[in-house]
Amino acid sequence: MFAIEVEGLRKSYGKDIAVQDVSFKIRKGEIFGLLGPNGAGKSTTINMITGLLTRDAGTIKILGSDPEKDWERIKNKMGVATAYYPLNEILTIRQNLIVYSKIYNIQNANERINSLLKDFGLEHLANKRIGHLSSGERTRTTLCKGLLPKPEILFLDECTIGLDPDIAQKTRQMILDYHNETKCTILFTSHYMFEVEQLCDRIAFLDKGRILYVDTSKELKAMIKKEVIQLTLKSNTEKLSSFLRKKSIRIISVQESIITFELQENKETFQLLKEIFNQDFDVIDMHISKPTLDDIFIHIARNGK
Amino acid sequence: MKWYRIKALLLKYYFITLNSADRIFDIFYWPVIDVIIWGFTSYFIKQISSLNILSMALGGLILWLFVWRSAQDIAVYVLEDFWSKTLYHLFSSPVMISEHITSIVLFGFLRSMFTFFFLAALMFMLYSFNVFTIPLALLASSIAILSLFGWAMGLFITGLILRFGQRIQVLAWSLTWIIQPFSCVFYPLSALPQWAVPIAKVLPTTQVFETLRSVIFPTMGSQGNLWYALVSVLLFLVGAGWFLGSSFKKAKKNGMLVGAE
Numbered sequence: 177m178f179a180i181e182v183e184g185l186r187k188s189y190g191k192d193i194a195v196q197d198v199s200f201k202i203r204k205g206e207i208f209g210l211l212g213p214n215g216a217g218k219s220t221t222i223n224m225i226t227g228l229l230t231r232d233a234g235t236i237k238i239l240g241s242d243p244e245k246d247w248e249r250i251k252n253k254m255g256v257a258t259a260y261y262p263l264n265e266i267l268t269i270r271q272n273l274i275v276y277s278k279i280y281n282i283q284n285a286n287e288r289i290n291s292l293l294k295d296f297g298l299e300h301l302a303n304k305r306i307g308h309l310s311s312g313e314r315t316r317t318t319l320c321k322g323l324l325p326k327p328e329i330l331f332l333d334e335c336t337i338g339l340d341p342d343i344a345q346k347t348r349q350m351i352l353d354y355h356n357e358t359k360c361t362i363l364f365t366s367h368y369m370f371e372v373e374q375l376c377d378r379i380a381f382l383d384k385g386r387i388l389y390v391d392t393s394k395e396l397k398a399m400i401k402k403e404v405i406q407l408t409l410k411s412n413t414e415k416l417s418s419f420l421r422k423k424s425i426r427i428i429s430v431q432e433s434i435i436t437f438e439l440q441e442n443k444e445t446f447q448l449l450k451e452i453f454n455q456d457f458d459v460i461d462m463h464i465s466k467p468t469l470d471d472i473f474i475h476i477a478r479n480g481k
Numbered sequence: 482m483k484w485y486r487i488k489a490l491l492l493k494y495y496f497i498t499l500n501s502a503d504r505i506f507d508i509f510y511w512p513v514i515d516v517i518i519w520g521f522t523s524y525f526i527k528q529i530s531s532l533n534i535l536s537m538a539l540g541g542l543i544l545w546l547f548v549w550r551s552a553q554d555i556a557v558y559v560l561e562d563f564w565s566k567t568l569y570h571l572f573s574s575p576v577m578i579s580e581h582i583t584s585i586v587l588f589g590f591l592r593s594m595f596t597f598f599f600l601a602a603l604m605f606m607l608y609s610f611n612v613f614t615i616p617l618a619l620l621a622s623s624i625a626i627l628s629l630f631g632w633a634m635g636l637f638i639t640g641l642i643l644r645f646g647q648r649i650q651v652l653a654w655s656l657t658w659i660i661q662p663f664s665c666v667f668y669p670l671s672a673l674p675q676w677a678v679p680i681a682k683v684l685p686t687t688q689v690f691e692t693l694r695s696v697i698f699p700t701m702g703s704q705g706n707l708w709y710a711l712v713s714v715l716l717f718l719v720g721a722g723w724f725l726g727s728s729f730k731k732a733k734k735n736g737m738l739v740g741a742e
Contacts, residue, residue, distance in 0.1 A: 321570065
């Protein structure tokens with residue numbers, strides 16, 4: 177059973193195409209990431225799915241229904257949080273959450289609001305106006321609002337932008353905890369690769385309004401069979417450099433006692449390192465870098481599918 | 482439409498009013514200034530010409546309030562949602578545009594009634610003018626028609642805001658003042674130049690104020706038709722509602738709700 181099914185979604189503003197032919201299906205309980213640079217079409221896609229923007233073409237199904245025919249039921253099961261739009265700036269955090277708790281007709285609203293404020297470290301700011309908060313505090317407030325109705329589907333649009341690293345990590349953990357507790361479906365957008373990798377079961381790469389690839393982060397990373405190895409030597413690097421050149425290995429850089437090179441296959445790595453350690457190159461430190469989602473994204477964006 | 486969601490939005494506008502000095506200020510400030518200016522002007526005219534226009538001026542002023550407040554409150558509260566970019570959160574929740582507008586209309590009406598009773602007391606204290614000498618049925622039906630017309634204008638302005646964005650926000654404050662000279666609030670229809678009479682006759686507001694004058698000042702020769710006013714105001718309301726609905730669809734299409742203005 178799919179929570180969200182999107183087929184052939186298209187949106188343009190005049191001659192500017194924001195999203196074209198976007199299709200994906202998100203299973204119930206899955207955390208699905210939309211990843212891409214600014215202007216890739218992530219927010220436009222989310223806005224069409226949440227009913228804030230009318231699509232030019234394509235179909236959307238949420239929880240098995242056409243949302244256009246059943247918005248009220250579907251929106252009661254949806255939570256939306258974004259860093260781009262704060263809650264009403266004239267109202268305090270608590271006043272905003274009270275209003276939304278009444279919109280969603282939440283029972284024991286005060287209890288729920290207090291618990292969310294505590295979880296997001298906003299208790300001491302509850303009676304402060306949104307307009308007087310820092311951007312990180314505002315973002316956490318919209319997350320509280322998103323989680324308030326205990327949604328079955330949670331839309332998180334760039335919801336960690338502006339958070340300091342510690343709070344961002346706590347926020348990601350909160351999202352994971354909520355997901356583990358409720359098994360809700362999450363559509364998560366970000367342009368931070370590590371974040372998407374940490375949270376998402378599957379990832380869709382978007383660029384210039386198109387989906388370039390959809391897969392798990394593990395499968396996506398396997399697309400690039402490349403590792404970067406950095407060795408620090410006790411003596412000079414000349415001997416090792418010529419050894420690598422003889423083997424036609426691409427050397428990325430040589431800096432005093434540090435040499436960095438690139439290998440194409442995992443099997444090759446083990447074999448080569450064995451040879452290096454068996455010879456007298458005086459290696460005192462070693463660092464192996466696996467391809468990151470950033471590398472994958474750049475690779476896909478440059479080379480296409 | 483769900484009443485609990487309308488109540489939630491009423492609570493939101495109550496909180497906004499509570500937290501915002503200018504929202505409280507505009508319930509009292511401009512109406513009081515108007516009362517003082519028109520009161521003093523009427524006294525002055527009476528001194529130099531023995532003409533007593535106090536009842537006409539203050540009566541017109543207190544009832545025009547319902548057109549002005551109703552139209553402006555709808556437009557300004559929608560604009561505030563635009564300024565604060567909260568339409569994103571509002572319309573990604575189960576709130577429907579009809580619930581949003583209903584809550585603003587109800588809240589605006591409560592604010593109008595509050596200002597009305599405050600001004601009525603003030604006028605009585607300052608000038609011994611008692612608005613309740615107008616027959617209650619006529620007063621109530623006049624308030625109803627004028628409020629409906631204000632709402633129709635508010636819906637129309639909101640439709641324009643949704644269609645063209647904040648660049649036309651000046652209309653939120655000015656449209657009622659464009660209509661006012663043709664509505665014969667402070668003078669009879671016969672005082673208008675010939676070219677303006679057909680425009681004035683179409684407006685339900687003119688019919689209301691002419692009817693009021695025909696009752697309060699029978700010798701003035703004013704003649705209004707409240708039934709015409711009621712039918713025409715309902716037509717205005719239906720037209721403005723349709724325009725708003727179509728503008729909302731357009732706003733969702735051109736990204737106005739998500740700030741793609």
